[in-house]
Amino acid sequence: MIDVNKIRKDFPILKRKVNGQDLIYFDNAATSQTPLQVIEVITDYYSRLNANIHRGVHQLSQEATDAYEEARIKIQKHFNAAEAYEIIFTAGTTESINLLASGYNSLLKPGDELIISALEHHSNIVPWQMLCEKTGAILKVIPMTLNGSLDIESYHSLLNSKTKLIFVNHVSNALGTINPIKEIINEAHTYGAKVLIDGAQACPHIKTDVQELNVDYYVTSAHKLCGPTGVGMLYGKKELLRALPPYQGGGEMIASVTFEKTTYAGLPHKFEAGTPNICGGIAFGAALDYMNNLGFDVISKYEAELLAYATNSLKKIEGIKIYGEGLDKTAVISFNIGDIHPYDLGSILNQMGIAVRTGHHCAQPIMDFYEIPGTVRASFSFYNTFEEIDIMVTALKKAVLMLQ
Ligand code: 7TS
Numbered sequence: 001m002i003d004v005n006k007i008r009k010d011f012p013i014l015k016r017k018v019n020g021q022d023l024i025y026f027d028n029a030a031t032s033q034t035p036l037q038v039i040e041v042i043t044d045y046y047s048r049l050n051a052n053i054h055r056g057v058h059q060l061s062q063e064a065t066d067a068y069e070e071a072r073i074k075i076q077k078h079f080n081a082a083e084a085y086e087i088i089f090t091a092g093t094t095e096s097i098n099l100l101a102s103g104y105n106s107l108l109k110p111g112d113e114l115i116i117s118a119l120e121h122h123s124n125i126v127p128w129q130m131l132c133e134k135t136g137a138i139l140k141v142i143p144m145t146l147n148g149s150l151d152i153e154s155y156h157s158l159l160n161s162k163t164k165l166i167f168v169n170h171v172s173n174a175l176g177t178i179n180p181i182k183e184i185i186n187e188a189h190t191y192g193a194k195v196l197i198d199g200a201q202a203c204p205h206i207k208t209d210v211q212e213l214n215v216d217y218y219v220t221s222a223h224k225l226c227g228p229t230g231v232g233m234l235y236g237k238k239e240l241l242r243a244l245p246p247y248q249g250g251g252e253m254i255a256s257v258t259f260e261k262t263t264y265a266g267l268p269h270k271f272e273a274g275t276p277n278i279c280g281g282i283a284f285g286a287a288l289d290y291m292n293n294l295g296f297d298v299i300s301k302y303e304a305e306l307l308a309y310a311t312n313s314l315k316k317i318e319g320i321k322i323y324g325e326g327l328d329k330t331a332v333i334s335f336n337i338g339d340i341h342p343y344d345l346g347s348i349l350n351q352m353g354i355a356v357r358t359g360h361h362c363a364q365p366i367m368d369f370y371e372i373p374g375t376v377r378a379s380f381s382f383y384n385t386f387e388e389i390d391i392m393v394t395a396l397k398k399a400v401l402m403l404q
Contacts, residue, residue, distance in 0.1 A: 002302040007294070007383050010035035014383060021353025024388045029173055029332055029379035030357050031223045032204055034287075038226060041286040045279040053278055054252055054269070068278050071285030072268070078288045079218065080209040081235050085267040088241070089281050092232035093200040094123040096219035097167075099234055099271060100196060101127035103244035104165065110136030113162045115155070115193075118144035118369065119172040119179065122362040124198045128167065137164070144369055148175040148324030156187060163193040170202035174363040174377065175324035176332030178202070185215055194240065200224055204381065205303060205330045207296040210235050222280065227287030231280030234271070241267050248273040299382045303331040306380045306389065313393045317400065323366075323375060331380035334361075337396065340403050342376045348399040349376075354392050 008014050011033045016023050025033060045067070051060035053068050069084070076084045090096045108114075114128055114137055132139050142155045150168075166188045171178050185195045194216040199208060203220040210218050217240070221232035236244070246253055246264055250273035255263040264270045291299070310333055314320055319338035336342060346358030359374040360367045367374055378392065 002294070002298055002382055004302075004383065004385055008385075010037065010290075011383055012036065012039075018353040018355070019351050024354040024384075024391060026378040026380060026384065026388070026392065027355045027357050028204070028381040028384075029176075029201060029224075029361075029377065031229065032226050032381055033383065034228065035226055035290050037290050038228070038283050038286045042228065042279055042283050045282055049282075050279075052275055064278055067282045068276075071282045074285035074288050075233055078207070078292065079235055080211050082211060083238055083267075086235055086238050086241065088234040088236070088268045088271045089276050090219075090232050090234050090271075091230055091277065092221035092223070093198060093219050094221075096232055096234035097124055097196070097198065098127045099247040100217060100219075100236075100244070101131045102247050104131060105134055106245055107243075108135040108137045108164060111162060112137040112164045113140055113158075113160070114138070115140050115142060115158050115163060115166040117142040117150055117168045117179070118365055119148075119150060119175070119177060120167070120169055120363065120365070121173050121198065121200070122364070124167055124169060124196075125365070142168070144366070148172070148177050148327050148329075148366075150177075150179055152180060152183065155184065159187060159191050159193065161191060163188070163191050165194050165196065167196040167198065169198040169200070170206070170208070171199075171330050172324075172363070172366070173201045173332075174361040174366045174375070175334050176201075176327065176329035176379075177324055178206075178328045178330060181215070182213060185213060189214070201330065201332075204291070205296070205300050207292075216240055222284035222287055225287055226290055227284045228277075228280045231277045231284050233284075238267060241271070244271075246270050246273070250274045294382065302382055303380055306384055306386070307331040307333070309386055310378065310380065310389045310392075313389060314396075317393065317396055319400075323370060332377060333379075334375040334377045336372060336375055337400055338404065340400065342374045344403055345376050345396065345399050348402060349392065349395055352391075352395045352398075354395055356392075 049064045051064045053065040072087050073084050075087045140158045143151045188195045196217040197215050199220040204225040218235040223229040253273040255265050323334045342358040357377045
């Protein structure tokens with residue numbers, strides 16, 4: 001059982017006021033808030049440890065290196081990767097995907113096929129389009145259905161011996177759909193294709209076991225699960241990462257450099273050029289500790305209760321349309337009310353201290369599918385309460401009266 005009042009004390013930001021009202025933070029799918037336990041690790045890093053890593057014999061550099069590598073091991077254990085060096089630190093999901101797309105540049109030939117889903121965030125669309133332009137590979141799309149899930153029958157018919165890579169999100173950011181990734185991965189493997197799962201939206205809600213899934217690549221951002229911005233990870237199976245060319249050239253990713261020839265370092269350093277976000281990496285590990293101490297089973301059970309409660313309460317508002325209702329989904333509700341523009345609803349909620357996201361949520365193809373400019377998206381976390389949902393519903397009713 002979650003003691004939400006106790007948990008909320010861990011999050012200083014939840015005490016602040018916005019426009020004279022208590023902040024109600026329902027934009028967790030954009031970024032999650034940071035608990036004191038993680039803030040303290042960040043403060044401690046800059047107060048006691050700050051040094052560059054992997055390069056100094058001095059004490060501070062060694063301690064910072066140890067803390068950074070311990071964080072890598074925490075991430076490895078959390079996702080159950082076979083080896084710590086299969087975890088590559090990146091700046092976040094977007095950079096992880098760009099790293100992969102850049103590597104595949106030399107692995108693809110014209111006519112090779114890539115499969116994407118209709119539910120993707122732009123960061124899992126645009127890098128692949130850029131890659132197709134460079135390589136002559138062809139991008140195919142798994143369509144979505146009206147209820148916001150993937151049309152898996154169509155996926156089966158898109159696969160063939162030319163399919164090289166499939167990239168699908170674990171959870172849709174715009175609708176919260178939990179995609180059947182196990183089935184997608186198993187089916188892809190029968191054709192020898194590899195699968196990248198974008199776990200940005202899954203990681204705050206679901207504890208993923210990459211070996212159990214047998215996924216080839218899995219990416220996420222720390223800031224979605226109570227960690228800082230600007231840091232994330234790429235998991236890849238070691239044999240695939242070894243075969244992938246480096247992303248950026250620079251310091252720390254080499255074995256030797258002469259003007260005639262450079263040889264690259266082994267994993268994970270081959271993909272980690274330059275001074276990384278050292279403090280961010282360490283805080284990523286602390287965020288996983290925090291979430292695991294609460295327990296993902298407990299978190300997802302409580303969030304499911306919040307979702308059910310919010311869905312029921314919102315449905316009582318006349319003219320509301322919830323996109324992706326009844327799905328197997330995380331605690332995300334995307335909706336519109338009548339023909340009110342989502343931006344107007346979001347602005348009025350903001351005046352009442354309530355943070356939601358409005359717009360296309362970097363998933364324009366989903367909005368095009370529903371023929372809407374965007375939605376209001378309320379996304380919940382384990383530190384949200386039923387009372388906050390009541391306040392949002394009342395605020396929405398007031399907003400409708402003002403706008404209609
Ligand atoms: N993939 C998915 C599924 C996402 O939801 C996001 C961010 C990204 C990739 C990109 O992550 P980043 O950390 O590299 O920026 N999603 C959102 C969102 O839904 N609202 O703001 C950011």
